Amino acid sequence: MKAALLWIIFLFFANTCLATPLTTEDEVxxxxxxxxxxxLAEECARKSFPQAEIVYLDTLAxxxxxxxxxxxxxxxxxxxxxxELISSGQSDVEIxxxxxxxxxxxFVFTDSEKGKKLCREFNAFLEESRxxxxxxxxxxxxxxxxxxxxxxxxxxxxxxxTLTAVTNPSLxxxxxxQNNEIAGYEAELMQQFCAAYGYDFQVTVATFETGxxxxxxxxxxxxxxxxxxxxxxxxxxxxxxxxxxxxCVLAVRSDGSAGPGIIATLKxxxxxxxxxxxxxxxxxSGLFTTVLITFVSVCLGTLLGFAxxxxxxxxxxxxxxxxxxxxxxxAGMPIVVLLMIFYYIIFGKVDVSGTFVxxxxxxxxxxxxxxxxxxNSTNNLPQGQREGALALGFSERQVFxxxxxxxxxxxxxxxxxxxxxxxxKSTAIVGYIAVQDLTKMADIIRAQTFDxxxxxxxxxxxxxxxxxxxxxxxxxILGKLNPKRRSQKEILRGVTP
Numbered sequence: 047m048k049a050a051l052l053w054i055i056f057l058f059f060a061n062t063c064l065a066t067p068l069t070t071e072d073e074v075x076x077x078x079x080x081x082x083x084x085x086l087a088e089e090c091a092r093k094s095f096p097q098a099e100i101v102y103l104d105t106l107a108x109x110x111x112x113x114x115x116x117x118x119x120x121x122x123x124x125x126x127x128x129x130e131l132i133s134s135g136q137s138d139v140e141i142x143x144x145x146x147x148x149x150x151x152x153f154v155f156t157d158s159e160k161g162k163k164l165c166r167e168f169n170a171f172l173e174e175s176r177x178x179x180x181x182x183x184x185x186x187x188x189x190x191x192x193x194x195x196x197x198x199x200x201x202x203x204x205x206x207x208t209l210t211a212v213t214n215p216s217l218x219x220x221x222x223x224q225n226n227e228i229a230g231y232e233a234e235l236m237q238q239f240c241a242a243y244g245y246d247f248q249v250t251v252a253t254f255e256t257g258x259x260x261x262x263x264x265x266x267x268x269x270x271x272x273x274x275x276x277x278x279x280x281x282x283x284x285x286x287x288x289x290x291x292x293x294c295v296l297a298v299r300s301d302g303s304a305g306p307g308i309i310a311t312l313k314x315x316x317x318x319x320x321x322x323x324x325x326x327x328x329x330x331s332g333l334f335t336t337v338l339i340t341f342v343s344v345c346l347g348t349l350l351g352f353a354x355x356x357x358x359x360x361x362x363x364x365x366x367x368x369x370x371x372x373x374x375x376x377a378g379m380p381i382v383v384l385l386m387i388f389y390y391i392i393f394g395k396v397d398v399s400g401t402f403v404x405x406x407x408x409x410x411x412x413x414x415x416x417x418x419x420x421x422n423s424t425n426n427l428p429q430g431q432r433e434g435a436l437a438l439g440f441s442e443r444q445v446f447x448x449x450x451x452x453x454x455x456x457x458x459x460x461x462x463x464x465x466x467x468x469x470x471k472s473t474a475i476v477g478y479i480a481v482q483d484l485t486k487m488a489d490i491i492r493a494q495t496f497d498x499x500x501x502x503x504x505x506x507x508x509x510x511x512x513x514x515x516x517x518x519x520x521x522x523i524l525g526k527l528n529p530k531r532r533s534q535k536e537i538l539r540g541v542t543p
Contacts, residue, residue, distance in 0.1 A: 071143060074098060074296065077119030080109045086274050090146035090294045091122035105216055105489070106131060111498035113299055114138060124149045124272075125293045126189060130218050131496050140300035150291035151220065153235075154261055154269040155284040164209070164267060165284040171239045172287050180238070185290065188219045188231040195219070197229040200237055204246030211236060212250045212257035212266040212480065216493030220272045220290075223490050225323045226331075232270045235289060250400075251490075252480035258283075260480070263390055318495045319504060325491055332487030333508060335401060339483070340470045343408035347469075350409060351416020358421060359446045369417070376414045382475050384411065389479040400481040408469060415465050423454035463520040467513055484508060 075095050081088040083102040091100060101118050103109050109121040110131060120142065132139055153168055155161035175181040187195055213232070215222045221230040228249055240247050247268075252260065254271055261269040262282045275285045320326040358366055376384070388407040389400065427450055435445040477486035488501040495501070 074120045074142065074298065078117070079296070080112055080118040080121035081123070084276060084278070086147065086149040086276075087122040087124065087294050090149075091296070094146045094296075105493055105498075107216075107492045107496045107498045109297075110139060110496050113297065116299075120296050120298045122146060122294060122296055125295045126220070126290070127217060128295055128297045131297070134496055138300055139297050142296045142298045145293035145295055147294045148291055149274060149294045150288040151232075151272045152275050152288055153232075153286040154258070154273050154279075155286070156261055156264050156267060157282060157284055158264060160267065161284045165286055167243050168239055168286045171242055172235075172289065174242075175238070184231060184234050184238075188234065195229075197224065197227070197233055197237070200241045202237070202240050202246040203244055206244040207246075209240065209245050209247040209267045210250070210265070211247050211268040211270065212252050212260050213269065214254050214257060214271045215251060215490060217272050218494060221270065222494055223323075223328070226325070226327050232272070232289065236268070236270060250480045251482055251486070252400075253477060256478050256480055259390065263394055265390070265394060315497065315500045318497070319491060319500050325494075328487040328491060329484065329504065329508065332482060332484035332505075333512075335482060336470070336473050336484045337512070339401060339404050339408060339473050339476065339481075340466075342405050343412055343469060344466055346405070346409035347412025348416055350413030351420060354413060354417040355420040355424070355451075356443070356446070358417070359442060361442075373414045373418060376411055377418075381407075381411070381472050382478055385476065385479050400476065400479045403479055404473070404476045404481050408473070412465065412469055416462065419458040419461050419465070420451070420454050423457040424450050426457065427453055459520075459524050463517070463524065466520065467516055470512065470516065471509070 076097050078099045078101050079091045079095060080101045080103045081091055082104075088100060091098065098119075101112070103112060103118075103121070106123065106127050109118070109123065112118045113121060125141070125145070128139070128141060132141075153165075155165045155168070172181065175184075213221050213228065215228055215230070217230075219230055221228070221232045223229065228251075236247060236249075239245075250257075250260075250266065257266070257269050257271060258273070258279075260266045269283075273279075273285075275288075279285075318325075320329070354369055358369055385404065385407050389403045393403050393406075424446070431449055435449050440448070473483055474485040476483050477489065482490075484505050488505045492498050492501040
């Protein structure tokens, strides 16, 4: 663990201290340009630089980091986001040349009668806000770069119902986290719209892909996260009028002045990642969710595994065939696919949280892992024990519970220990189904700081610490199960002198 921490520190220094020279337009024309897949920015970049290689990246922080590390030569993006990146202190990024085109954003609604009604109401709200000057006022508030911009809370009556909304707060100043709450221009529009039409709303945080899929399937009423109108998307959603439009520009490395010293950089990074706006609370909240999913899934999965193994001992041909089939099915299915099936199909029309869905999916998956471990360990035991116990008059179930299971548990426990650690690491993907776990919180923070390195280092250390704690706990349990470590009193328990 010490070696891993030293390596992380070395990477941090290399990441923050390497100089990046100016990128020229000729290098861009024959180089690599980062952009979002399927975006208008990609279309503009391909049109302006047909010889360049397009590299797909997920977040603005990823683009800035890849640009800094020379993995790309430029990235195409809405000017609003690039200006926010530069104003945040990223002096090694500048805009190259003229605008490549225009990009704009809209709200999306379900393609249903309710969605069409909401879309008409939202468009009417936008039109009225343009006429009375409120839209310009809100744009000036959020796009001015003023550190005092805040989302003022409005009391929503909700007499016309509560709307379910989904967003990915990773694009300041459009939508981001401020003081651990949703803020930004689109959050302002959502709140003002609900106030004008008598709605209340609940927001779920999810990745862009998960959110749009949720709106498409009707799990959410509204989606907002700088969504661009595209012909392919228009087949599945109702798009509002554009809420904002700006130039698409090309961001490149600047020749930049020398940055602050290492100590100053470390202090500033620590402040931005943990102290600013109490962002440490996001890590705590994400860690709690990760621990909760892991602990509950292990407990329920263990019980399910024991129950399946007990049923398997009944030697029912059809039941055993079903268990074998399901075991192979879950073992061969990618975990992220399993989560998507549970979230969008099995629980698609049920109002449950993503955390509940994650626990259900991981519990079943872990249960089949425990089932396989116990079954294999039981089969490896000498058959003479089972035959001898049956000859003494014990039933099949009594033989399994009293003689075979205790030995199988001791044999399978080291594998069980590693499966728990594997389950913990697998929870890092639950952000795909709108769960704000530790990894998702790190994504939110690096989207706010435009630093793709330090938040990942922070959660790496937290994961290492939790894995170390799991090893300590499970090793203690394993020691208790070792018959060689029993005291004389425990060995002689039940034996009359």
